[in-house]
Amino acid sequence: MEVSGWIWAVTVAGIVGLLFFDFWFHVRKAHIPTLPEAxxxxxxxxxxxxxxxxxxxxxxxxxMGTEYFAGYITEKALSVDNLFVFLIIMTSFKVPRADQQKVLLFGIVFSLIARTGFIFLGAALINSFAWVFYFFGLILLITAGNMLKPGHDDDGENVVVRLARRFLHTSEHYDGDKLFTIVDGRRALTPMLLVMVAIGGTDVLFALDSIPAIFGLTTNVYIVFTATTFSLLGLRQLYFLLDGLLDRLIYLSYGLAAILAFIGVKLILHALHENNVPFINGGEHVDVVEISTALSLSVIIGVLVVTIVASLLSPKGRAQNAIKGAERHAKSYLEVEDEDPKVQEEVYADLLAEEAVLKALPEKYRARIRDEANFMALLERVHRVHDERVDDPRR
Structure with missing residues (x-):
């Protein structure tokens, strides 16, 4: 089905309007979103x-409707996996909690621009070269394999950031949410700009697997664009909503790997059916079973449901979530030295709640936690600092 130009114009205008609304009413003034707000x-x-x-x-x-929903659910699931990397990047750069919204919104806008370019490039390649389906399918199968490797998420220090630190004058500290500041009388980049570069560079890598994935479900450019865009809109709010649960979804990478591998196989089967590559079956199409979009949608939903339920019910997931939560609260407590004592006590109370969860875990998990020397040393340091603050409130 062809989509007219005016429908494209209205759609793009609506998306830009949502982004401006998000910036003006939620991001322009730095604040930490509450759980109800998110x-x-x-x-x-x-x-x-x-x-x-x-x-x-x-x-x-x-x-067309089935293709949209299959594409939207797939891209939304991949965007949740992307949140893990965003969390790692912002933790490594120690981005102030109140300023993380601006970083995320920049990442969303940059991702929309980058993916739109990839979408139209992908559509042009598909229309001109049928072998692209083989290429896309291979990318997804390789990506699925990489997701099964331990520690497949990269850290925040990507090559662009390392080059920026080496050749550009950068400051060590934030200046609110400003991108530039003055250090020793010279104009310098703040870590805020560097973290935006890290998020933007990572978004380009994300597009390399998400765009082939959705082209495996539909070749309608309008559906690809809108499903991808709507999966990214609201990602900022989802980050703050799922922040405490991200570490608990320990099997999400396995579920996403299965989905990408499934779509990769679907693409290759479609490529074989439409084959015109000379060295495959003499350039003639191959009689293979093709996977319908309705079946794809069912598989995607089924895999995600099983993955999420298994993660939430897993004792290992509860243990990992509690460890990460305690670690974040411990580091936050050590960083709020100059904050209001009430804020300090709130963070410390959150840490005690996480420690209570850890103590309630089965012995085998508690034993592993006790073997983590750096983690235990961090907790001991926090309790020591808290005792000192209680003894001397002026600290």
Whole structure:
């Protein structure tokens, strides 16, 4: 189904309007979103995406609607995995909690621009060269294999950031949410700009697996664009909503690897069916079973449900989530030395709650935690500092 130019114009205008709204009312003034705020706006953005999908289903037909929902769910799942990397990057750069919203919104905007370019490039390649389906399928299979390797998430110090630190004048400290500051009378880049570069560079790498994945479900450029875009809108709110649960989804990478591998096989089967590569079956198409979009949607939803439920019920997931939470609260407590004593006590109370969870874990997990020397030393340091602050409130 061809989509007219005016529909494209209205869609793009609506998306730009949502981004400006998000910036003006939520990001312009630095603050830490509350859990109810993050939950409300996450639900609103998911609702907008679902309503749009219903509109596509009604106006574009069953096939187009199914393709949209399959693409949206796949891209949304991949975007949640991306949040793990965002968390690592912002932790490594020690981005102030109140300023993380601006970093995330920049990442979303940069990702939309980069992925739009990849979408139209991918569409042009597919229309000109049928062998691209083989290439996309191979990319997804390789990506799926890499996701199964331990520590597949990279750290925040990507090559662009390392080059920026080496050749550009950068400051060691933040200056609010400013991108530039003055150090020793010279204009310098702040870590805020560097973390945005890290997020932006990472977004380009994310596009290399997400775009082939959705092209494996539909070649309709409008569906690819809108499903990808709506999966990214609301990602900022989702980050703050899932921040405490991300570490608990220990099997998510396995589920996403299975989905990418499934779509990779689907692409290769489609490539064989449409084959015109001379050295494969003499350039003639190969009679193979093709996987329908409806089956793809069922597999994607099924794998995600099993993955999430298994993660949430897993004792290992509870242990990992508690360890990461305690580690974050411990580091936060040591960084709030100049804060209001009330803030210090709130962070310390959160740490005690995480420690209570750790103490309630089965013995085999508690034993592993006790073997983590750096983690135990961090907790001991926090308790020592807290005791000193209680004894001397002026500290």
């Amino acid at each position: 939950a409300k706006w996450s639900a609103i953005y998911v609702g907008i995406a679902l309503l749009f999908g219903v509109g596509v289903l009604v106006l574009g037909g069953t096939d």
